[in-house]
Amino acid sequence: xxxxxxxxxxxxxxxxxxxxxxxxxxxxxxxxxxxxxxxxxxxxxxxxxxxxxxxxxxxxxxxxxxxxxxxxxxxxxxxxxxxxxxxxxxxxxxxxxxxxxxxxxxxxxxxxxxxxxxxxxxxxxxxxxxxxxxxxxxxxxxxxxxxxxxxxxxxxxxxxxxxxxxxxxxxxxxxxxxxxxxxxxxxxxxxxxxxxxxxxxxxxxxxxxxxxxxxxxxxxxxxxxxxxxxxxxxxxxxxxxxxxxxxxxxxxxxxxxxxxxxxxxxxxxxxxxxxxxxxxxxxxxxxxxxxxxxxxxxxxxxxxxxxxxxxxxxxxxxxxxxxxxxxxxxxxxxxxxxxxxxxxxxxx
Amino acid sequence: xxxxxxxxxxxxxxxxxxxxxxxxxxxxxxxxxxxxxxxxxxxxxxxxxxxxxxxxxxxxxxxxxxxxxxxxxxxxxxxxxxxxxxxxxxxxxxxxxxxxxxxxxxxxxxxxxxxxxxxxxxxxxxxxxxxxxxxxxxxxxxxxxxxxxxxxxxxxxxxxxxxxxxxxxxxxxxxxxxxxxxxxxxxxxxxxxxxxxxxxxxxxxxxxxxxxxxxxxxxxxxxxxxxxxxxxxxxxxxxxxxxxxxxxxxxxxxxxxxxxxxxxxxxxxxxxxxxxxxxxxxxxxxxxxxxxxxxxxxxxxxxxxxxxxxxxxx
Numbered sequence: 184x185x186x187x188x189x190x191x192x193x194x195x196x197x198x199x200x201x202x203x204x205x206x207x208x209x210x211x212x213x214x215x216x217x218x219x220x221x222x223x224x225x226x227x228x229x230x231x232x233x234x235x236x237x238x239x240x241x242x243x244x245x246x247x248x249x250x251x252x253x254x255x256x257x258x259x260x261x262x263x264x265x266x267x268x269x270x271x272x273x274x275x276x277x278x279x280x281x282x283x284x285x286x287x288x289x290x291x292x293x294x295x296x297x298x299x300x301x302x303x304x305x306x307x308x309x310x311x312x313x314x315x316x317x318x319x320x321x322x323x324x325x326x327x328x329x330x331x332x333x334x335x336x337x338x339x340x341x342x343x344x345x346x347x348x349x350x351x352x353x354x355x356x357x358x359x360x361x362x363x364x365x366x367x368x369x370x371x372x373x374x375x376x377x378x379x380x381x382x383x384x385x386x387x388x389x390x391x392x393x394x395x396x397x398x399x400x401x402x403x404x405x406x407x408x409x410x411x412x413x414x415x416x417x418x419x420x421x422x423x424x425x426x427x428x429x430x431x432x433x434x435x436x437x438x439x440x441x442x443x444x445x446x447x448x449x450x451x452x453x454x455x456x457x458x459x460x461x462x463x464x465x466x467x468x469x470x471x472x473x474x475x476x477x478x479x480x481x482x483x484x485x486x487x488x489x490x491x492x493x494x495x496x497x498x499x500x501x502x503x504x505x506x507x508x509x510x511x512x513x514x515x516x517x518x519x520x521x522x523x524x525x526x527x528x529x530x531x
Numbered sequence: 532x533x534x535x536x537x538x539x540x541x542x543x544x545x546x547x548x549x550x551x552x553x554x555x556x557x558x559x560x561x562x563x564x565x566x567x568x569x570x571x572x573x574x575x576x577x578x579x580x581x582x583x584x585x586x587x588x589x590x591x592x593x594x595x596x597x598x599x600x601x602x603x604x605x606x607x608x609x610x611x612x613x614x615x616x617x618x619x620x621x622x623x624x625x626x627x628x629x630x631x632x633x634x635x636x637x638x639x640x641x642x643x644x645x646x647x648x649x650x651x652x653x654x655x656x657x658x659x660x661x662x663x664x665x666x667x668x669x670x671x672x673x674x675x676x677x678x679x680x681x682x683x684x685x686x687x688x689x690x691x692x693x694x695x696x697x698x699x700x701x702x703x704x705x706x707x708x709x710x711x712x713x714x715x716x717x718x719x720x721x722x723x724x725x726x727x728x729x730x731x732x733x734x735x736x737x738x739x740x741x742x743x744x745x746x747x748x749x750x751x752x753x754x755x756x757x758x759x760x761x762x763x764x765x766x767x768x769x770x771x772x773x774x775x776x777x778x779x780x781x782x783x784x785x786x787x788x789x790x791x792x793x794x795x796x797x798x799x800x801x802x803x804x805x806x807x808x809x810x811x812x813x814x815x816x817x818x819x820x821x822x823x824x825x826x827x828x829x830x831x832x833x834x835x836x837x838x839x840x841x842x843x844x845x
Contacts, residue, residue, distance in 0.1 A: 272663065369829060498680070
């Protein structure tokens with residue numbers, strides 16, 4: 184995390200290839216730590232692996248007999264797909280159950296209740312929750328909170344990401360290290376001082392600004408922008424510089440028009456933070472008309488649910504309304520939600 | 532600014548004498564500092580200053596006063612820490628979060644690595660699988676808590692399916708099961724994020740390693756333990772660290788799933804206690820001290836994990 188940004192990155196890239204020997208070297212240097220847990224046995228295998236390449240010819244001859252493709256038999260592939268699909272269905276079941284439960288006139292927790300029963304379907308729960316908490320107002324507040332964060336993240340994140348990737352200035356390495364570090368600063372330590380500062384000292388309780396402030400620029404997004412600009416061909420920038428374009432013009436005419444593909448990723452990862460956030464807006468909004476939907480629904484769950492005719496139905500109806508925008512957005516744009524984008528944003 | 536494009540392409544820009552000569556006080560392109568200044572100001576205002584302020588509060592007699600009122604907030608040394616360490620509720624909340632971490636962290640690492648390894652090789656149903664495993668992560672905890680309350684209440688679907696095996700009292704109001712139930716919930720909820728981190732790491736593992744293992748006659752399981760696990764070790768260190776930090780941050784789930792840390796404080800988390808003491812009961816100084824102690828524990832655990840997982844590379 185220390186030192187210059189780019190050298191750090193090149194270290195990471197080669198890491199995968201460099202690691203095996205490093206591992207062997209380490210276990211050799213400190214046998215007392217690694218022996219006994221099977222690691223020395225493993226490092227033996229590593230060195231075996233490194234000696235292997237000369238036997239290339241023998242290997243390719245032996246492979247077709249036993250293996251296909253990545254070394255998996257057809258039966259294994261089918262089994263893996265079935266197990267993974269079953270797991271995914273289990274993961275999705277609570278969401279299905281959320282929708283079913285929100286439509287039940289009478290809550291039916293029996294196993295048959297997991298299937299839609301036409302005689303027990305109603306939209307009353309949605310009307311019911313809407314009469315308790317103003318769903319539209321909640322959605323608007325969540326939207327302002329989320330929109331504010333996305334706006335700040337995109338504008339200031341592009342600038343910072345561009346500066347970190349393309350420009351050379353004093354403090355660049357430090358800024359990059361900060362962006363990585365900030366992602367592991369736990370909110371529990373910031374909760375009290377931020378509350379004191381924002382709600383008490385600045386008087387921003389019950390305001391959208393107060394909600395947005397601690398989340399304003401998403402550090403993961405800054406790094407995603409940086410990684411994106413880093414992988415653009417340098418010639419692009421150099422050619423424009425040779426043509427006499429100033430740095431500002433370079434940003435406006437070269438970098439920004441190219442940023443669109445990564446914008447979707449950034450908006451997605453930034454969206455789920457504030458939209459789903461509960462603790463912070465809960466701390467600083469007491470006025471119901473300013474609360475994001477997550478906060479008003481949580482207050483309903485913890486305070487008034489017990490008095491409703493069908494408490495679960497109403498809670499689940501509210502849950503569907505709160506979950507729908509995030510889930511919908513994710514499903515539509517899921518191909519932008521990739522491991523390489525987000526993994527690099529966290530690890531740098 | 533005239534530069535030498537070839538030097539750039541060769542990646543030699545750090546050692547380029549051209550650059551060293553032109554380097555000003557703020558570097559060759561001070562505009563970078565200007566572009567980054569909003570972000571730096573944000574980090575200073577929202578992270579750096581509050582961090583210092585939290586420590587300051589924890590050493591003073593701090594309380595909320597009416598706006599504009601001039602109040603004295605004397606330095607009290609370690610008094611707040613003494614209060615915290617003498618409070619059995621605090622100890623219990625730390626024990627609870629330890630139980631949580633002991634269940635959540637190993638389960639998270641094992642499941643996310645296994646699922647990521649399988650997903651990395653999957654060729655069919657990719658979109659469906661992605662949506663399935665990531666959706667809990669992208670959904671608000673407040674929304675999903677509603678379903679879990681429905682599923683796990685005394686009369687809920689889970690207990691009906693379990694029949695006589697269902698715990699009595701039910702999961703979330705049972706002092707033994709409340710914390711494990713929360714730990715399972717959070718594991719399920721966050722798993723997609725860690726799968727994503729592992730997938731990124733797996734894509735950087737050179738394929739030759741697997742080919743070599745296959746030639747050696749190593750089976751799937753052997754390959755997983757001898758190749759995959761060592762190769763993704765930096766990712767494992769990251770997953771351990773992040774799941775520990777997120778776990779220590781536990782608030783929403785005990786607040787909503789178990790009605791404010793119930794039954795009888797059996798699922799009280801330190802952050803929930805900080806909220807109750809600091810904001811509801813006007814003792815932000817004591818709450819800040821709990822926060823500082825919690826962070827020290829998290830750092831300690833993180834350091835131990837790094838030592839044990841051997842992740843010096845991250």
